[in-house]
Every structure is written in structure tokens, then in C-alpha cells.
Amino acid sequence: MSCRGSSDCRNVNKKGGGASAPFFALLFAAVLAVSLVVAISVGDVPLGAGEISRALVLGALGKGSGLAHAIVWQVRLPRSLAAVAAGATLAESGVVFQGLLLNPLAEPYTLGVASGAAFGASLSIVLGLSFVTPLAFAGSLLCLALVWFIGRRGDSVEPARLILAGVVVGSILGAAVTLLKALAGQQVATVVLWLLGSFSNATWSEVPWLFASSSIVLLLGLFYSRALDLVALGGGRAAAQGVDVRRMRALLLLVSSCATAVVVSFCGVIGFVGLLVPHMARLIFGPAHGRLLCVSWLIGGIIMLYADIASRLLGELPVGVITAVAGGPLFCALLWRKRDLARG
């Protein structure tokens, strides 16, 4: 048998909802670029496209001044970029988690980084300490270490055990956060708002960290994409086919959890993006991880950007509330429409 041309060999997963990936990647990239302009234009002081492009160009050249320049460069651009990178990181980590743990409910918070960060941040707020972000990051890493310690067996980790360990540690820390809220007195509102996530305080100092996180997960995921496909295909054949499953699983889960910890520490616990976006991307592009990771980066970024826009339009409503309120019904609708959604 001979191969019928290179397009055949590209072997696109048509029935899995596969689509021309480069076309859609370009389309989503264009949508993301337009969405960024939209995001910069929205706020208490509306800005027109002309003002934005002038401010962007002049600012990039190191010139520029005035109100529009300040709003674009000091407030809305860093905030929007932070939202994009955070959404991208969560979405990609979700792809990695669902593929590696063979569980449709797996998400970036499965190994407890969100609970750890929530505890660290709540503790910091309740005790009146000024370093919420470092404590949140420390909390999430400690929680990750604890879950990993409980979930491992010998020198390997089993998905089911790891997920259970994450659930148990998450529940304990959830109770601890509730206790802290009860003890917080007047600070309770601050704790609750932090937990629900927001980009309102995002500045340029956070943007590089968030982009580094999303880039590391993307590059590492792409590097392992064919091995990820083999693991996600199921049946336990990946190891016999030359994939060092234990090493890959440990490396990818730990790196994407650390990347998620960065997001959660800076932006709070924003739900649904890490769970939902991988499923959406899989519906459109099929299960191959090379495509899935690239497209999830873009979709995650776009969705988080619009969640942030909605947040601003609704008087700084927490982003976590918007992703949950919009994401919940959307997820139900997708489940309703596509029976195969649950599959990795």
C-alpha cells in the first residue's frame, strides 16, 4: 500500500471533529488580537480603536503621553495580557492533566494547587501580612508536594491514587479556609474576593511570570505530544511502545501544577477554564495533543480575556464568578450535545 499524498498522511482526525488546524490556529490568533483591542477599549474611560492604536504604537516606540497612553500601558494592556496568559496556562494544564490521568474531570487544580494557594492567601490576609502572593505560591507548592507524597506508590504515581490524594488534601484545606473565613472578621470580604479571582490588580511585573508559565507548559507539552497521544489513547500500551510513562507523567504533572500555582497565586482561583477549554478544543480538533495544546492556548486566552472584559463591565465582578456562571451552563450544553465529550 502506498500513501495517497501528504495531506492523507497528515491524517487529520475528521470524525473526531478535527478541522484544519493551521487555519483555525490563525483564526483564533486573529480573534485573540482583535479581542485584545476590545479589552483595551472597555472600561470606565472608553477608548476608540484609533486612540488605542496610537497609544500602542507610540508607547512601543518609547514616546507617548497623556491619559490614553497611561490607561493603555499602565492598566489595561498588562491586565489583558495577564488574563490571556493565565487563561492559556490553565487551559493547557487542563489538556495535560486530562490526557495523562485519563480522566475527563481532571483539571489543573486536581493536585491541590488551588486549595494550597487559597489557604496561603487566606492565612496571609487574616494575619494581616502583606505578602499574599508569595504565601499563596508557597501554599500551593506545599500542597502539591503533600498530594504527590500521598499519591505516589514506590517510585511511581498512579492516576487514581493521585486524584484521590488531591481530593482529600483539597477538602482538608477547604475546611481550613472556611475556618479562616470564620475567624477573619472584617477581612472576610477580602478573602472571598481573592478566592474568586481577579485581574484588577495585574501589573507588568506579573505578565512575564504568567507568559513564562504558559510557554513552559506549551513547549514541554509539544515536546511530549506524541507520547501524550499514546498515553491518552489508553489501554496501557504506551510504556511497551517506548514511552517512559512514569518520568513523563511526573515531569508534566509537576511542571503544569507549578505553572498553575503561578497563575493562582497572582490571580486567585479561577475555575472552569482549565476543565472546560480542553474539552471544547477536543470537540473541534480531535484528541491529538500537538494541535490541542496550541489551540487550547489560544482559546483559553480568548475566554479569559472576555471573562475579564465582562468583569470590568459588571463593576469588577470576580472573574471566577463569571467563568463559573458562563462556563457551567456551557459545559452542560456541550455534554448534552456531544456524548463523546467525556473521552480524553
Next chain:
Amino acid sequence: MLEVKDICVSYGKKKAVRGVTFGAAAGRLIALLGPNGSGKSTILKALAGLLPTEGGSVRVCGKPVEGYSRKALAKAVALLPQNSGFYAPFTVLEAVAMGRFPHSSSLFGPPNEDDVALSRDLLVKLELKGFEDRLVTTLSGGEAQRVAIAQTLAQDTPIFLLDEPTSALDPRHAILVMELLRSLSSGGRLVIAILHDVNLSLRFADELLFLKDGALMASCAPGEVGPELLEAVYDIPWAVEESPKIGRVAFPVSEPGRRESSALPLLRARRLS
């Protein structure tokens, strides 16, 4: 090509394999038989380097199995695990081409043209032509099993280890798969398959290895398999006869009341009125 010397494998305190030794040369089709829980699958996993052995040694193509990297070993030994289903909805062609993973130099990107051609060829051999674009998650048990076999064969290794390759297949496809394995061994590969069908083993294998309680009980050619051996392995009487058309055939013979458990009713109906 494969030398197994005195290997033991334990799961916790339970010893699954105790001191198994055998050698297997290229060009042989070996059937591995034995009752459930006798250690057959464990041995195959150990041969594929997926389970650590306690003492003893496994040498693949003259080199200790521990000396291989994961990917290098996957170029020498292919293993089809038991009842390996599918989770993610890849297409049949994509799934089979994934078997080329150990041979591919790139870690990402689509499979190359040669790999796709080889995968298509295997699909034809396994009577799966026309299934290329079907999703693996929509296949029947037997179809999925043949896709898994094709994926394993796509590894194109000198040694193939298959754990119950015919278990989900109808008789025609079971024979198709056995003929394919036969042609692979005739072409110089070593094929070791766990089979529960004694007659398929008698008909196609060069050699039958019988395991019981983790130990190798007998190793013999099909012509040497008699009712005493089969009864000793399976704890049930067997009738073995020579058929003029198909050679030696064997059937388990049930003897009502012979075994204590069969004297007890399986289920007892109560309070039906």
C-alpha cells in the same frame, strides 16, 4: 534471541512467577498456556521490561533487558497487553500509526508517509480496510482488539509478545490473526502469544509452554501434548484425538460431581412467591 533464566516476579508478598527459565529462537511461534493467575501475563510484562524481576535474567538479542532504554527496547520487543481498550477518540489509522512511535525521530508532528503506508498495510492484513477513519472508541470489542494488534505489529520488532490476542475474536478472525503471527515467525520473528485456546495453540505454535502457579510445568511440541499433561495443567480431564483433517485436537471433558464446587448449587432461589 530471547533468553530467560530463573526469573521471579512478586506483587508485594505474592510470588507471581517463580524461577522460570526458557530460551526462544528467532523464527518460532510459541504459545504460552496455563490457568488464570498462573503468571503468564506477568512473564510477558517482565520480558518487555515493564516489571522488575527478582534475581535471574532476561536477555533480549544477547543483551540484558535492563541495559536497554525504554525506546530502544520498544524497537526490539513489542507487547500487546491483555484486553487493552481505547480511551481517546483517535481514528483507527492514527492509532495504528502510533505504534511507529519508537522508530520516529521526532517527538511531535504527524507520522511520516512510510509509517502511514505500513499502518494501512496492517489494516488490510487484519481485515480492517475501510475502518481507517473510524474512531477507535466506536469499535466493537473484536474490532478494537484487531486495531490494538495492528498497532503492536506496527512496532515492527524482531520479538512480538501478545497477551491473549485472540480472546475477543470470532473463530474466523482468531485464525486470521494466528495465520498472521505464523507468517511473522516464518519470516524470522520470534512470536510469543498467551492463548487459552489449546486447539489454536496445537495448530499454529511450534512450541507450547505450560505454566502453573508461576512455574514452568512443561515445554513441548504440539505432537507431544497429551491428556495427562493438560489435566495436570488445568485440573480437568481432557480428550485428545487425532483428526485426519486438522491434526491433533483437544477438548476438556466435564465430569459432573467430580469437583466439590460443582456439587453445590450456583444460586438458590428464595422467597419467590
